[in-house]
Amino acid sequence: xxxxxxxYIDDDPDLVAQNKLLLESMxxxxxxxxxxxxxxxxxxxxxxxxxxxxxxxEEHDSGFIxxxxxxxxxxxxxxxxxxxxxxxxxxxxxxxxxxxxxREWIKCDAILNKPVVLSxxxxxxxEFWALHKK
Amino acid sequence: xxxxxxxxxxxxxxEKGLRLGTKRLLELEGYIVDTAENGTDGVAxxxxxxxxxxxxxxxxxxxxxxxxxxxITKVHPTSICFITTAYASYDTAIESTKIGAFSYIxxxxxxxxxxxxxxxxxxRRILLVESEKWKxxxxxxxxxxxxxxxxxxxxxxxxxxxxxxxxxxGEAVLYNPxxxxxxxxxxxxxxxxxxxxxxxxxxxxxxxxxDADNYQCKSFSVQVExxxxxxxxxxxxxxxxxxxxxxxxxxxxxxxxxxxxxxIELLKSQFVxxxxxxxxxxxxxxxxxxxxxxxxxxxxxxxxxxxxxxxSQIRLDxxxxxxxxxxxxxxxxxxxxxxxIKEINLQRVLESTVELFQHExxxxxxxxxxxxxxxxxxxADVEExxxxxxxxxxxxxxxxxxxxxxxxxxxxxxxxxxxEIRDTGIGMKPEEKEKLFQEFFRAKNDRTRKISGTGLxxxxxxxxxxxxxxxxxxxxxxxxxxxxxxxxxx
Numbered sequence: 001x002x003x004x005x006x007x008y009i010d011d012d013p014d015l016v017a018q019n020k021l022l023l024e025s026m027x028x029x030x031x032x033x034x035x036x037x038x039x040x041x042x043x044x045x046x047x048x049x050x051x052x053x054x055x056x057x058e059e060h061d062s063g064f065i066x067x068x069x070x071x072x073x074x075x076x077x078x079x080x081x082x083x084x085x086x087x088x089x090x091x092x093x094x095x096x097x098x099x100x101x102x103r104e105w106i107k108c109d110a111i112l113n114k115p116v117v118l119s120x121x122x123x124x125x126x127e128f129w130a131l132h133k134k
Numbered sequence: 135x136x137x138x139x140x141x142x143x144x145x146x147x148x149e150k151g152l153r154l155g156t157k158r159l160l161e162l163e164g165y166i167v168d169t170a171e172n173g174t175d176g177v178a179x180x181x182x183x184x185x186x187x188x189x190x191x192x193x194x195x196x197x198x199x200x201x202x203x204x205x206i207t208k209v210h211p212t213s214i215c216f217i218t219t220a221y222a223s224y225d226t227a228i229e230s231t232k233i234g235a236f237s238y239i240x241x242x243x244x245x246x247x248x249x250x251x252x253x254x255x256x257x258r259r260i261l262l263v264e265s266e267k268w269k270x271x272x273x274x275x276x277x278x279x280x281x282x283x284x285x286x287x288x289x290x291x292x293x294x295x296x297x298x299x300x301x302x303x304g305e306a307v308l309y310n311p312x313x314x315x316x317x318x319x320x321x322x323x324x325x326x327x328x329x330x331x332x333x334x335x336x337x338x339x340x341x342x343x344x345d346a347d348n349y350q351c352k353s354f355s356v357q358v359e360x361x362x363x364x365x366x367x368x369x370x371x372x373x374x375x376x377x378x379x380x381x382x383x384x385x386x387x388x389x390x391x392x393x394x395x396x397x398i399e400l401l402k403s404q405f406v407x408x409x410x411x412x413x414x415x416x417x418x419x420x421x422x423x424x425x426x427x428x429x430x431x432x433x434x435x436x437x438x439x440x441x442x443x444x445x446s447q448i449r450l451d452x453x454x455x456x457x458x459x460x461x462x463x464x465x466x467x468x469x470x471x472x473x474x475i476k477e478i479n480l481q482r483v484l485e486s487t488v489e490l491f492q493h494e495x496x497x498x499x500x501x502x503x504x505x506x507x508x509x510x511x512x513x514a515d516v517e518e519x520x521x522x523x524x525x526x527x528x529x530x531x532x533x534x535x536x537x538x539x540x541x542x543x544x545x546x547x548x549x550x551x552x553x554e555i556r557d558t559g560i561g562m563k564p565e566e567k568e569k570l571f572q573e574f575f576r577a578k579n580d581r582t583r584k585i586s587g588t589g590l591x592x593x594x595x596x597x598x599x600x601x602x603x604x605x606x607x608x609x610x611x612x613x614x615x616x617x618x619x620x621x622x623x624x
Contacts, residue, residue, distance in 0.1 A: 056411065086414060115421065
């Protein structure tokens, strides 16, 4: 099996470093970026197999905007794009992607709570890849 | 008899003997007696002060008694007047009583006769005075009631809170103009059922009280967001209005505009959520490092472990600074800061601040060029002013490039001390400059990622400058550097 490439985008460099290390220990290849803007550039250059995006970066909705852009891209439609956030807890506002409707406006495949439980993340990625035969 | 209760009598007669005799007689009986020897004097006395009883001789050389009577009763209609004459005639008797004399006493009169007449007269006088008093009081009270009513109406119509009173049948009985806006009605018809025309939550508020089984002295409130051409938050409070016997007469609803309060509430909760986010980030990072290093399944080279520990320290350090900054801001907000206002020489503050950062300045090989001109001292708290310049100089170092420059210039500018701090650092884009003084704003890009900061430093600077009535200006060129100019009044 070919090594899967994951693009991890978060404006906290320490979290990026930690998750990069952990994902690498699970035999993924990890690209990193630190803002929505940079994330888009790296996405286009690397065409990863999955994208993990922090919601609140340079703007409060940078994560939504980036995932929207990727999911509109022809290639982006075929890969899992996950948003990680602690905003649900902070704002008391619950995001979800359990219904078609929610996926329609949020434009990402899953929303995970921070701090990310990597085993859960990896399981969701595998499920997506299996379903889409990647 | 007390002096004030003694009847006062005026005797007007040109006949000296009779005048004095009568006076003596009446005084013996407890009257207070004044006398006048002709009509003119009599009129003068009788109109000047109000006598209880007046005895007037009909025939006097200068003036007719009838005329005197007329003059006196014109001014004091309740003075009891008697006409007396030796030339008693039926006609004069009738005439004098017709124009207001109480009685007619023919001369010569017996003392008993006079006293009897006077007693009757005085009783009459008391009745008249009493009834006059009641009449006046009643009029005054009516006037007061009318005045109270219009005054109350004016007050109710003037208050900005909305007021609506509904009777137990749910009909509007009283309202003020302000309530129309809050109820989103153009008009309220008095004595018509109104509850179905109200916002459902407000209607329910009234019904709760109207439908209650027994009267309870309890108020209910509800906050309603009204959607009109402008966003309006209203708090409606309903209270029962009791009859004197304790049963429910109706409900009074008071409506208050709480839009501004809601705005502040929103700002506050936004601030709290930002604070939580900022507090959570370093904790999550340090927690992540610890977990990672404790993870047996991940092999981490020692060198990297050291980096993780270093990073953890940096993150915890910034967390500590953040908490301190937050406490400072909270103190400023609550105005609990104890200030010690003294004369301060800004040059000394700047010099000692720079000295604190000497180590960092040397590390980054920054060239510091300072120009201190003679200035008037300013009146301020040393700690706050030091804090102000510590934040600015620390920024000038942090965001500077290695081998860069910092220019500090102090001079007097009219009534202000002027300080300019210019760096050759990373600078800002115009959109970043705009948000510079906002809490937690930090320009996030490649150049700032490695620089730690709480995002509160400049917000504190601005608060301090503002609190002294000063001004701060920023000029910046992206990648070239920034200039901060501070004006502090002397």
